[in-house]
Amino acid sequence: MLKKPIVRLAARALLAGLAVLVVGLEQAPAWDTETLRALLVAAGFAALEVFTPLNSLVGAFKKG
Numbered sequence: 625m626l627k628k629p630i631v632r633l634a635a636r637a638l639l640a641g642l643a644v645l646v647v648g649l650e651q652a653p654a655w656d657t658e659t660l661r662a663l664l665v666a667a668g669f670a671a672l673e674v675f676t677p678l679n680s681l682v683g684a685f686k687k688g
Contacts, residue, residue: 633673641666 625631641662648658 633670636673637666637670640669 644665645658645662648661649655652658
């Protein structure tokens with residue numbers, strides 16, 4: 625399952641979002657604000673990998 629680049633991309637974005645959520649909730653337990661912040665961070669990292677040449681296996685400019 626982790627051999628597929630798109631699955632690895634989703635897993636990395638999910639882990640980044642969860643890390644932001646956990647850190648934010650430890651500082652201030654405001655679920656709505658921290659959940660939105662975590663979703664934005666996860667979406668941002670996923671967008672960077674898809675729409676920039678950071679990841680040549682998944683992105684819009686993938687090779688092969």
